[in-house]
Amino acid sequence: MDLPRTIPTSFVPQPASTAARRFHSDFTGAFSFLAYAVLGIIFALAIGVFFYGRILSATKASKDAQLIQAEATIDPATVRGFVQLRNRLSSGAKLLDNHVAFSNFFALIETLLPTPVRFNSVHLTVTGANTSAKKIGLEGTGVAKSFNALAAASGAFATEGRIKDAIFSNIVVNRDNSVSFVLSASLDPTLVAFAPPSAPASAASSSAPLP
Amino acid sequence: MSNRILPIFALIVAIGIFFVYVSPTWTGSITATKKAIASDDQALAAAQTYADQQNQLAAERDKIDPIDLARLATFLPGSVDNVGLILDLNALAARSGLSLSNIDVAAPAASGGSMNPNAAAAQSTMSTSPIGSVDLSLSAIGTYAALKAFLSGVEKSQRLLDVQNLVINGSETGVYTYRILLRIYWLR
Numbered sequence: 001m002d003l004p005r006t007i008p009t010s011f012v013p014q015p016a017s018t019a020a021r022r023f024h025s026d027f028t029g030a031f032s033f034l035a036y037a038v039l040g041i042i043f044a045l046a047i048g049v050f051f052y053g054r055i056l057s058a059t060k061a062s063k064d065a066q067l068i069q070a071e072a073t074i075d076p077a078t079v080r081g082f083v084q085l086r087n088r089l090s091s092g093a094k095l096l097d098n099h100v101a102f103s104n105f106f107a108l109i110e111t112l113l114p115t116p117v118r119f120n121s122v123h124l125t126v127t128g129a130n131t132s133a134k135k136i137g138l139e140g141t142g143v144a145k146s147f148n149a150l151a152a153a154s155g156a157f158a159t160e161g162r163i164k165d166a167i168f169s170n171i172v173v174n175r176d177n178s179v180s181f182v183l184s185a186s187l188d189p190t191l192v193a194f195a196p197p198s199a200p201a202s203a204a205s206s207s208a209p210l211p
Numbered sequence: 212m213s214n215r216i217l218p219i220f221a222l223i224v225a226i227g228i229f230f231v232y233v234s235p236t237w238t239g240s241i242t243a244t245k246k247a248i249a250s251d252d253q254a255l256a257a258a259q260t261y262a263d264q265q266n267q268l269a270a271e272r273d274k275i276d277p278i279d280l281a282r283l284a285t286f287l288p289g290s291v292d293n294v295g296l297i298l299d300l301n302a303l304a305a306r307s308g309l310s311l312s313n314i315d316v317a318a319p320a321a322s323g324g325s326m327n328p329n330a331a332a333a334q335s336t337m338s339t340s341p342i343g344s345v346d347l348s349l350s351a352i353g354t355y356a357a358l359k360a361f362l363s364g365v366e367k368s369q370r371l372l373d374v375q376n377l378v379i380n381g382s383e384t385g386v387y388t389y390r391i392l393l394r395i396y397w398l399r
Contacts, residue, residue: 028214035218035225042225042233049236056244063251070258082268085280087341087398088287092371095287095342095396100373101366106359122379194366 098134099194100126105187112156112163116145124187136187138163141170144179162188285369287398291345296370296395300349303364308357309389313350317392344396346375351389358389371396 102124119142128134144150150168157166166185173179272280297314304311351361358379365372376392 028218032214032218035222039221039225042228046228046233049233049241053236053241053244056241056248060244060248060251063248063255067251067254067258070255070262074258074261078265082265082272084289084398085272085283088283091340091342091398092283092287095371095373098373099366099371100375101362102374102377103359103362103366106362118381119379120381122377124374124377126373126375197367 096194096196100136100192101194102192104195105192108160108162108191112153112160114144114149114152114156116149117153118142118144119183126192134189136189136192138183138185138187140183142181142183143174144181146177147173147179150179150181157185162191164188282369286371287342287396288370289398291343291395291397293345293347293395297347299368299370300347300365300393303368304351304353304361307353307360307364309351309353309361311349311351313348315348317346317348341399342396343399344394347393347395349389349391349393351391352386353389354386358387365393 105124119140121142122138122140125137125139126134127137144153150171154166154168157163164186166183168181168183170182171179172181293316300314301311351358353361362374365374373394373396374391375394376390378390380388382388
């Protein structure tokens, strides 16, 4: 009777099977390959990082040099000059808009006031920084030759409109029938607004008494 | 045995190189350098923009007549120079026929514009404004025509002068006394 092949016919130990040995040697080879490959990749990566760092450092040095050169071309005096010119132009325009010319008021009052009415004292006051907030006050004392003359002056102020809230007070009839008065009023800012000459180039140079 | 040790050693060396050199260098110096380069690029772009704008502004400024620029500098000078102005006002008053008796620096008329000729020198403290201002008080004697000529000169002067306060006291002789508060300006 033949024995099955799976039953050993001898009790003498035999070496491991060739399949197991092949598996072991394949695993070791694969692991070695993987380890060396990882080492190679990491090494290449390290070299890449090293040179990339050097390239970046060189680039930064170049940019720094360009920046220093660009900074050197900036002249603070030139910048200051531009800023001052801008401030002069913008602030000058605002100041000119609010420039006060009392000559206009005196020219008006000469035409409005009847001859028999004269001022003994006049006080003009400007308050407020800009056109919208500007207030011009007028206070004065004077004498009119008659009550009718004073009434004519009051009527002229009311008709003109730019001398606002004109209040005549402390009205006293003197022995010679003249009438003393105190005037309180406010002026429309447009009345004393400066109007530049129509021909600025020639007029400004000829009518500028101050440098 | 060495067949196993060498690959393990290689793996350990690879891990060591990665964690000791590659990773710290990438996240450290290289990242910092890249940020610095980006910052430099921004600064260089800003410098280029500045150079372009400076050239543009210079071209615009060159279009303005130098005489007009000089007049603008006189209109709003870079310093107070009230002494030079007082000399000019004296000359103007003399030309107008007005006799100036007293010129002083007064505080800015911030308190309702009241006259204060003996106040100490003071300048306006508008910190946000590039313009400084101070008031000059004048006392004068002269005719009404002289006052009008003086006022006209003040109003049209190349250096900006604003009359803030004017007091006229009359007399029977036709010669009046005046107190004038002038505000002068300068660029800070």
